[in-house]
Amino acid sequence: MERLGELWRQLKFIFRRGKFQQELQEEMQFHLEMKARALREAGMASGEAGPAAQRQFGNTLLLSETSREVWGWNLLETAFQDVRYGLRQLRRSPGFTLVAVLTLALGIGANTAVFTLMDAVLLKSLPVADPQQLYSLGADDNCCQMTGMQGDFTIYSYPLYRYFQEHNPQFSQLAAFQAGAMPVAVRRSRGVEAAQPYRGEFVSGNYFQIFGISAYAGRMLTPSDDRADAPPAAVMSYRVWQQRYGADPGVTGSTFVINSKVFTLAGVTPPGFFGDRLTGDPPDFWLPIGTEPLLNGPVSILREPGEFWLYLTGRLKPGVPLAALQAQLTVELQQWLRTLPKLDKGDRKDISRQRIIPTLGGAGVTELRDQYASGLHLLMVLAGLVLLIACANLANLLLAKSSAARTQMAARIALGATRARLMRQILTESMLLAVLGGAAGVAVAFLATRMILLLAFRGALYVPIDATPSLPILAFAFGLSLLTGVLFGVAPAWVSSRSQPAEALHGATRSTRDRSALPQKSLVVLQAALSLVLLAGAGLLTRSLLNLQSQQFGFQTRGRYIVRLDPSLAAYTMERLPGLYRQLQTHLAAIPGVLSVAYSGYSPMRGENWSSEISVEGHPDEGYKNEFLPWVSKTPSWVRVSPRYFATVDAPATGQGYHGTGHA
Amino acid sequence: MSRTEIPPGTLYLLILKTLESGPRHGYGIAERIQQLSDDVLTVEEGSLYPALQRMLIKGWVVGEWRQSDNNRRARYYRLTPAGRKQLGLELSEFQKVMAAITRVIQTA
Numbered sequence: 001m002e003r004l005g006e007l008w009r010q011l012k013f014i015f016r017r018g019k020f021q022q023e024l025q026e027e028m029q030f031h032l033e034m035k036a037r038a039l040r041e042a043g044m045a046s047g048e049a050g051p052a053a054q055r056q057f058g059n060t061l062l063l064s065e066t067s068r069e070v071w072g073w074n075l076l077e078t079a080f081q082d083v084r085y086g087l088r089q090l091r092r093s094p095g096f097t098l099v100a101v102l103t104l105a106l107g108i109g110a111n112t113a114v115f116t117l118m119d120a121v122l123l124k125s126l127p128v129a130d131p132q133q134l135y136s137l138g139a140d141d142n143c144c145q146m147t148g149m150q151g152d153f154t155i156y157s158y159p160l161y162r163y164f165q166e167h168n169p170q171f172s173q174l175a176a177f178q179a180g181a182m183p184v185a186v187r188r189s190r191g192v193e194a195a196q197p198y199r200g201e202f203v204s205g206n207y208f209q210i211f212g213i214s215a216y217a218g219r220m221l222t223p224s225d226d227r228a229d230a231p232p233a234a235v236m237s238y239r240v241w242q243q244r245y246g247a248d249p250g251v252t253g254s255t256f257v258i259n260s261k262v263f264t265l266a267g268v269t270p271p272g273f274f275g276d277r278l279t280g281d282p283p284d285f286w287l288p289i290g291t292e293p294l295l296n297g298p299v300s301i302l303r304e305p306g307e308f309w310l311y312l313t314g315r316l317k318p319g320v321p322l323a324a325l326q327a328q329l330t331v332e333l334q335q336w337l338r339t340l341p342k343l344d345k346g347d348r349k350d351i352s353r354q355r356i357i358p359t360l361g362g363a364g365v366t367e368l369r370d371q372y373a374s375g376l377h378l379l380m381v382l383a384g385l386v387l388l389i390a391c392a393n394l395a396n397l398l399l400a401k402s403s404a405a406r407t408q409m410a411a412r413i414a415l416g417a418t419r420a421r422l423m424r425q426i427l428t429e430s431m432l433l434a435v436l437g438g439a440a441g442v443a444v445a446f447l448a449t450r451m452i453l454l455l456a457f458r459g460a461l462y463v464p465i466d467a468t469p470s471l472p473i474l475a476f477a478f479g480l481s482l483l484t485g486v487l488f489g490v491a492p493a494w495v496s497s498r499s500q501p502a503e504a505l506h507g508a509t510r511s512t513r514d515r516s517a518l519p520q521k522s523l524v525v526l527q528a529a530l531s532l533v534l535l536a537g538a539g540l541l542t543r544s545l546l547n548l549q550s551q552q553f554g555f556q557t558r559g560r561y562i563v564r565l566d567p568s569l570a571a572y573t574m575e576r577l578p579g580l581y582r583q584l585q586t587h588l589a590a591i592p593g594v595l596s597v598a599y600s601g602y603s604p605m606r607g608e609n610w611s612s613e614i615s616v617e618g619h620p621d622e623g624y625k626n627e628f629l630p631w632v633s634k635t636p637s638w639v640r641v642s643p644r645y646f647a648t649v650d651a652p653a654t655g656q657g658y659h660g661t662g663h664a
Numbered sequence: 665m666s667r668t669e670i671p672p673g674t675l676y677l678l679i680l681k682t683l684e685s686g687p688r689h690g691y692g693i694a695e696r697i698q699q700l701s702d703d704v705l706t707v708e709e710g711s712l713y714p715a716l717q718r719m720l721i722k723g724w725v726v727g728e729w730r731q732s733d734n735n736r737r738a739r740y741y742r743l744t745p746a747g748r749k750q751l752g753l754e755l756s757e758f759q760k761v762m763a764a765i766t767r768v769i770q771t772a
Binding site: 056057062070 | 695723729732739
């Protein structure tokens, strides 16, 4: 009961703080006057009595402070005071505040952006069930279709997939899916809309089961969809369903025309599922592997044992040792490879070196992750350096500022302020700056993340990575700004609080420079060193970029344009292609300003080539060695080109000097 | 003349006791203690006012503004029933300790 009364009185105090101060003042004034009168009555000269009373009484200001402290609101009150005072200080020097906040925003923003991306790309697993049981067969990410030996196998043919499925009971399930999505042209059967380009991916019937994905609407594919006699079915992504079909519940069960073949739409994937890997423009449609012959017709690769084009992911039964699994898979692979027809001698010799390394597949086939991990780590180091420099810079600015305010500090100490109180006040000011910088930093981070994603996924229409900093990331940014506040606030606070009261009397900052000189100098050195590292890094990057830009490809890039087209999407058959290409060549050449037109199977700069069933005379087995890069064993490759091709890319095609694919 | 600080822990007791005979202002309390102790005990203003604040929180005294003898406004502290109870407690506690100390001094 007593405690309650105390609390009540303490609470009431908050609302009458102003009155309290005034009353205390009056009370002490009264006390002083009474004292002075007593002294005069005791015979002291009236001019001396007042000062003498004051001397006996002591520091009025300090006494009123300690009297206030009794009420227990001291910490809160002074914090509030400090914040108000700090804001006033910041407003008083807008230039300094602006520079400080911008510097911090850059440092904190860069770090938050990098961590947002790292969180999205490196740390987030696919939204799948029990990802710790999922293993990908192969650690690398070969793409997208190849023949011959791979060393560490990553992509497989359909017959090889079926072989593993039959021989490996350790997997409760083994799914296959196309490495690299393909363009598809899709339209709804009824209605008059033209076919739109989308991304499609062939997947085995158990693909959605193994990832634990259940349908948002309709049903997902099942193993029965893989059977040759099953009616063609397809699954649509949630995003396409929302954006292109207005979330129409009638799409499931209706028919769609995909590459001029009729499919029934089985269902819609749940939101947040972006396929088996993290890439720009994830698949919009998933099609059963069994429909590959239907779509690809005469160039179907489903039954080709030597055409590798599928990633395999298995759900491992509990308790299976990984080493034994790896050994068994490798043995099976080598046995199976020996049964392959049409293997040349070089490949046959290499069979004993082929192996399969199962890797945890919870994060999907981590193409994007591998691609960007090192880049992100570099970015993280750079962002960290930027923040350090920002801190050093700010600490230095604050040091300079506190040197200027030194006389003021000395005066405050002379008036009875404790050093701890002064330090707290200066730290509060730094914290204020840090929090302001942190808030601006989040805005910078938001923009920077967008920008990095735009750069990383150049040309992608849709990026399945959320550029919005998540709550933990925001907490991280806030913590980071507080930490920087402490980091760059401590030195100036310490230096300021060392002021001697006597300095206030001297009125000069004579000794000031000497004391803060050491920390200030070391900060400048640190800053210069860090900036040099950053500058050197930036210089090297720019240099490499320039080198890449002026790289010699063996053909001209200036004034050349590449058009890619896939006539099969418009139901062109093989027989009609030569006519189409010749027609296109004439039409394009007729456009004013076009000097020359040619076509080829692979365009320059695409980085793809065809190397099967070709060898150089005299080197039938191992291909030929590249004379400049002797450690690289190169097999010859070939490209189908039209007349005027070499003239169009302006590559000299004399003798053996042509490296026309741009993929040397 | 050397002045003696008030023994620790007895400041509340002294203030409560001086207020028993009627309300006083801060200066009056200090004067009264000094006077009654024949100038032996001096209450520092630096401890008097914080102590008064603490007693306000505890509810032992209440402050009231009224005219002083010389027609000035002053804050008078008045004992509350809780303060009177506290005075009793402090007194008996002090007497217990005093008696104990006396016994130790006389026998040792």
